[in-house]
Amino acid sequence: MSTTRRWSPRGVWSGVLLSGFVGLTTYACGSESDTPDVAIVDERGGGGAITIFTDRTELFFEYPPMVAGAPGGVWAVHLTDLSDFQAVTTGRLTLEFHGSDGRTFTTIDEAPSRPGVFGPSPSLPAAGLYDLVMTLEGSQVSDEILVGPIRVYASEDDLPQLVEEEAGIGISFLKEQQWPIDFATVVAEPRVVSPGLEVTGELISAPGGVADIAAPVAGIIRWDLNRAAPAEGAWVDEGEPLVRLSPVGGDDTYASLKARAEGLQIEVERTRRLVAAEAVPARRLEEARHDLRVVVAQLEALDASPDEDYTLTLHAPIAGSVVRRDFVTGQRVDAGASLLTLLDPRTLHLRLHVPAAHASQLGNVVAATFTPEGTRAVHRTTRLLSVGVALDPMRRAVPVAFEVANPNDVFKAGMLVSGRLLSSVPGPALAVPAESIVDEDGLFVVYVMTGGEMFARRVVTLGVTDGEWTTVRSGVLRGDRVVTRGQYQIKLASLNTSEISDVGHAH
Structure with a gap:
């Protein structure tokens, strides 16, 4: 009999049977959570199989019937790292059984018997219901998983009768088949999906993330001064020096402006002293300062620093990568010629x-x-x-x-x-990832995980899509875990499981 349990990480869970069954009893030992973990329980003659998802791991384990005082059978505990849906290959697994009398019994499995699979053999001394907590500790992933009640029977005569299940109720796709391929599942949930x-x-x-570095004046890009000039693909920071240009040309070149600025600075200082000695009128000082400001403005238009010598250094106006370099060292360039293009x-x-x-x-x-x-x-x-x-x-x-x-x-x-x-749309609707939907001969289909190694093919009626999520009107229920990667392999498994893998479990 298959059931679904939902509970919070603090331990609250309630069981509700899948469609067609009666409800289970509610069990609680804490407060409810907005993001419950989910367990799918398949009970078989006193034993069973349970699948639980947390935010870190997927736990799927099969366990034999447990009889008080009898040697424990081997459990097949499969653990999947949900960061990449690969098998957990390292770590220690601890099983803690908490009895109603307050006693706790612990079983430890120090390492997986094979990738993804632990094989503990717990044995308990008395019949009853035990709350099981599994703790995984390892470098790959660590997690604490609240499993819920596990029943221990007083004798083999008390075991429920094993009922043969009807064949063909699902698609078997083992963990050993899931782990080697690109595989993933996602929960169907209400979302706001815009048409x-x-x-x-x-x-x-x-617009502000691209800059062209052009030569403000004609000049030569000397090899000895530009050996460190950035190449295409190099990252430069804002303000970083890029190119040193040695200006050449007529009276309005950078070198001429630099010389005039230096001469006017000397003239300002000399006139200031003469004004202080009342040897010349103050108007002469204002004229000298004005001439200096004009030349300084011309230098600033060339992006020149007051501390520069007679070469002109061009700096990065933004941080970014060099996406184009239009010069070679030793080249003479004209004013306005593009040298570098930067892109952030x-x-x-x-x-x-x-x-x-x-x-x-x-x-x-x-x-x-x-x-x-x-x-x-x-x-x-x-x-x-x-x-x-x-x-x-x-x-x-x-x-x-x-x-x-x-x-x-x-x-x-x-x-x-x-x-x-x-x-914009008015409110949320049940949705699945668009990549989970498969077009099979004109029918839209999703594959839903009904247990750790069982899947169901569901034909769905679609609503609106935003390219990332698609709303579904029928075929999927809230909380169903749909396959987003690996659908084709599951489809093949539905046709002939033996074609996919001959890996099996010992039960």
Whole structure:
């Protein structure tokens, strides 16, 4: 008989039978949680199989009937690390059985007998219900799992009769088959899923995230002064020196301005002393200061520092990567020639193109999802920057721009994307990840985990989608755990399990 138990990490659980069965008794020893763990229990002749998910691990274990005082049979305890859905390969497993009389009995398994599988053999002295807690301690993952009541029978005569189950009630797909492949499951839950409008677009640099470093005056990029100039792909910080330019040319070159500034600075100091001695009128000092300010302003326009010598150092106006280098050392460049282009990739813009026929649907846009070329991953952004007020005459489309955070440099400026514009909706609805849905000959199907190694194929009726999550009107219940990676292998297992693997369990 299969049941589902839900409880909080503090120990509250209640059991409710799956569709078609009567409810179980509620057990409590703490307060309820908003994010309960879930157990699927399959009872078989006094023993059974239990599947439990926490936020860190999946526990699936099969245990034989337990008789008081009898040697314990071997349990098959399967533990999966939910960070990557791979087998737990290291660690110590402790089983604590808490009796109603206050006594606690402990069984320890020091290491897995094979990857992902522990084999403890607990034995208990007295009949009754024991609350079982399993504790995993290891470098890969650690967790405390509240299993709930395990019954110990007084004698073998008290064991319930083992009823043969009807064949074909599910798809068997063993843990040893799940662990080697790209496999994952996600819980179906109510979510706000905005209806979407499919569009195309591209990722572009943010206006303030790109800078062109141009030569302010004609000059020579001397080899001996620019051996450390950054190459394409190098990261530079804001204010970091990039290129040293040795100016050449006529009277208005950098060197001429620098010399005039130095001469005017000397003239200001000399005139100040003469004014102090009343040898010249104060007007002469004001004129000298004015001439100096004009020349200093001209130098500042060239991004020159007062401490520079007769070479001009160009600095990075932003932090970013060098995406283009347009010079070689020893080259003479003209004023205005591009030397370097910098791009700060940490924030990009997503520009989507909405066909003119859908321009009237842009009033309630709140977010967007997008998939860059060459990937299947769906990303979301909610930072709406602008909605165009005019059509692009070439594309006949309205541009819509979003800001996209890119802290790990996953996205590249210039990438094409397929996107979906999302509008606001009134409330949450039951949804599953879009990647969990499989199109099988025109039927939309999901595979639902009904036990640690059992799955069911469900035909679903779909609602709206935002490209990342899709609402379902039928076929899936809240709390069902749907397969998001590995569906094809489960489908093959449903046709002929022996074609997938000959791995089995000793029961």
